[in-house]
Amino acid sequence: MTPSAQVAVVVPTPAHSELHAPLTYTHDTPLPAGTLVRVPLGRRTVLGIVWDGAPAAPATATLRAVAEVWSALPPLDAGWRALVAFAARYYQRSLGEVALAALPPALRTLDAEALARRLARAPSPSGPTAQETPPALTADQTQALQAIESAMRPVLLFGATGSGKTEVYLQAAARTLARDPQAQVLVLVPEINLTPQLLARFQARFGASVVALHSGLTPAQRLRHWLAAHLGQARIVLGTRTAVWASLPRLRLIVVDEEHDPSYKSQEGARYSARDLAVVRAHHLAAAGCRVVLGSATPALETWHAAEQGRYQRIELPVRMGGAHWPTLRLVDLRQQPRGTLLAPPLRAALEARLARGEQALLLLNRRGYAPVIACGDCGWKSGCPHCSAYLVYHKRERALRCHHCGHAQPVPRACPTCGNVDLAPLGRGTEQLEEHVVQALAELRRPDGGPVRVGRLDADTARGVGALEQTLAAVHRGELDVLVGTQMVAKGHDFRRITLVAAINPDGALYASDWRAPERLFALLLQAAGRAGRDAAFTAAQGTQPELWVQTSQPDHPLFAALARHDYPGFAAQQLQERRAAGMPPFAHQALLRAEARQLEVALAWLQHAAACADDLPGRPQVTLYAPVPMTLTRVAGVERAQLLLESGSRAALQALLAAWLPCLHALRRTPAGRGVLRWAIDVDPLGY
Structure with missing residues (x-):
């Protein structure tokens, strides 16, 4: 049959690609949005996602056909696609970069036949099997649970350390699953080292319907757990920030534990905040009854301010359990x-x-480490990293100096490389x-x-x-x-x-x-x-x-x-x-950083100066302050010099308008003589540090 229908397909694109829109392909029948397909891209065949909206190919374009349709796998739902689209738009990344990076890496390497084999080996769906009797709740916990169930906005569970926040999470999840036999729950934790303990508690309570998603899993494990969530076999997904992208078609509750933790902010790729995306995801699913709970004994000041303004509902657990x-x-x-x-x-x-x-x-x-640096008392030499503007940390048991930024390692010198003094001493403590x-x-x-x-x-x-x-x-x-x-x-x-x-x-x-x-x-x-x-x-x-x-x-x-x-x-x-x-700092202002990397610092700074000049006539510019480009605090990492330019505005809308209009200018500037020598550049929206 001759292909007749046109479909819009999102394909993987490199970081800060100029290709923002889906590509147009043909297929013999229309395909539902969210369908996973394999399509030709250049000389390769890559995984893509059929996307919403009408295809945008010119009438005279020669279109290529979809190579494979993964009809055995349900499409990625509208809520997931809305989350990806928002993140790409807000964090100024291409849609393809965000969408395909949100899928498990092993999935991107499969074809339809390999996927069918995986699905055939997948366990049959199983509901929650309670293994542990829940303890009785305190009066404060009971009130918190009731407030979560009736909440119409994001909930800040402000609970003292040891006040029983985890038990509130557990019982909120239990009630969510009891109300809907297909409901799913997402629980986010800031670091992998917190996952085993919390995972054990959830598995003790809910049995085999709980899976983990984090970077510490093998590619095969991540794919298996992702498929279990996507197919509805996993009722509870617990993981680190990457789990915010999990495909959960019946998501009804999101918990962000230790929501203040900076680990929720990615420092690579789209540089997203998993906490903020959890709030956005719940908002998109509000009509279906999805709620989000942000828990902490020390909330982020942005979260606390939102609760003070009434945008979030604050619930308190002020007393430690058992009278501690x-x-x-x-x-x-x-x-x-x-x-x-x-x-x-x-x-x-x-x-x-x-x-x-x-x-x-x-x-x-x-x-x-043992000490942040070793030094010579005679000439003042210190153990600097040859590739970074940082010191090599002394690890005594290994008799090694290691850079905690680029990974460079070398033996501890027997004498000072500068003056030959053998009396080298550690400075500081680790x-x-x-x-x-x-x-x-x-x-x-x-x-x-x-x-x-x-x-x-x-x-x-x-x-x-x-x-x-x-x-x-x-x-x-x-x-x-x-x-x-x-x-x-x-x-x-x-x-x-x-x-x-x-x-x-x-x-x-x-x-x-x-x-x-x-x-x-x-x-x-x-x-x-x-x-x-x-x-x-x-x-x-x-x-x-x-x-x-x-x-x-x-x-x-x-x-x-x-x-x-x-x-x-x-x-x-x-x-x-x-x-x-008083200082006009977040959460009373909104910020973004433009970072540039080059072999010479002067090249990075000059490119940022040109970038600032390009922003002069863009939408939102009168409400946005652009500061002068400066070297980053840690200027050199792995032999690469780094500089940045800070943008700040009291209006989030004005900042976003400027960034969206600036992006094509930055791509064009990268191709000019001013961009020669710039290795990488990136926009970081809502940065946590400079």
């Missing part, structure tokens, strides 16, 4: 301690007392050094059973091996580790039952950082870390102990610590929002 006490803040003034102190004597004494009683402790130092120090300091201390104190470390280095993360966390839960040293990955989401002391060793760097979001992030980190202490009220009562948060600081009078002592997030948020309003 709030940790008491203990500040150690490092100005009064001996120079170079790693564990101040008062903190060490408190640590020893708790360990001797059989309690556990968590020590937080948000810097991995988790590896802290672990070593704690082991030495507590070597003579004995646990209640007479055994030695056991110290473990959890950071990106120790969690790299397969199963290492789960093994370390399990050891803490079983009481096989008495002290856990770690970075921020130990400070949030974990339900440690016997930890009664948490200590932040050196958080001062964030107090006066150039990043204007640093105070917000530090307060969230410390309050979340404090929440790991004293979660089991029965245990602390039996021990006759009071949970504590110790902070070693040279700035004990800083207002941030006064709010932290009161566990007063609302007061801290009010003060921060007042400062941001």
Whole structure:
């Protein structure tokens, strides 16, 4: 049969492609929007998605035919397509780049025959099989659950650490599935290291109808779980930010746990915010009854401000479960301690007392490795990365220097490369050094059973091996580790039952950082870390102990610590929002960055200057401020120089109008002599940092 119908097909396009519209192909019959097809593109055959709208090919164009139609797979639904279209439009990316990147990589390599084999092996649909009896809810949890069920706008579940937010999620999911035998639930977590614990809780409650979606899975696992969600066999999908793109045709509830976490903002590709897209996705499905819950003990200031304005509904869980006490803040003034102190004597004494009683402790130092740099005391040489404007971090156990930005590694030199001095010394502290120090300091201390104190470390280095993360966390839960040293990955989401002391060793760097979001992030980190202490009220009562948060600081009078002592997030948020309003910073303004990369910094800066000039007469320009191009804080990474230009406006609409009109100009500018030497450029809407 001669092909007669024209269909619009979205195909994969490179980053910042000028090809924004779907391509037109022919097929012997019209195809429903959302149908997956394989189509010829140049000399290749690629996966594409039939898209909404009439084909836009000129009447004289020679059209190619669709090669394969994946009729065995249901089309991607209208809600999914609306989400992708919004993201492409808002984050200024091509539709094909966003749409095809949202699919699992393994799916893009299949043909119709291979897909049929996959589907034949897929398990038959199964509903939720409860494995665990839900506990009784507190009055606050009951009110929160009722409010979620009747909410007509996004819900901010503002719950103290240990207040039972997870149980609210579980029972909200249970009620959603009970109301509709085909309903689906999406649960987002910020990091993979939080997934196993929460996944175990959901699987214990709902059985085999729960699947995970995150980058830690193999390609085959990701495809299997994606297909289970798309076919409706998975009733609950739990994953990291990429799971926001999961095809869930009967989605009725979205939960974003720890919604404040910066990990929800992608730093590559479309640079989307999964939290914000979750809100958009629920809005698109509002007519079907889909609700979205954003949960946190320390909400993002943008989220808090939206709740203050009434755009979000705030629900509070102010009391910790089981009558658990709030940790008491203990500040150690490092100005009064001996120079170079790693564990101040008062903190060490408190640590020893708790360990001797059989309690556990968590020590937080948000810097991995042994030391941030090694240096020569004679000539001042420091271990800089040859490819980045950053230092090589000293890893003592490996006897290696590693760059945490480009991955470059080299052995520790036996002598200074500049002057030959053999007395090279580490500067600063990392988790590896802290672990070593704690082991030495507590070597003579004995646990209640007479055994030695056991110290473990959890950071990106120790969690790299397969199963290492789960093994370390399990050891803490079983009481096989008495002290856990770690970075921020130990400070949030974990339900440690016997930890009664948490200590932040050196958080001062964030107090006066150039990043204007640093105070917000530090307060969230410390309050979340404090929440790991004293979660089991029965245990602390039996021990006759009071949970504590110790902070070693040279700035004990800083207002941030006064709010932290009161566990007063609302007061801290009010003060921060007042400062941001006065400075005209988000959420009272809207921002975007244009970044450029080149081998020479001057080339990147010059291209950004030309780009700024191109924006002068564009729509929205009178309401948008364009700042002068500047080098990025970390200017060179992997031998590439990086610069950026900041755009800011009090009107989101004006900023979006300018960006949309600017995009074709930037593509054209890239092809001019000014663009020669520019390796890459990208627009970042709603950036989290400069």
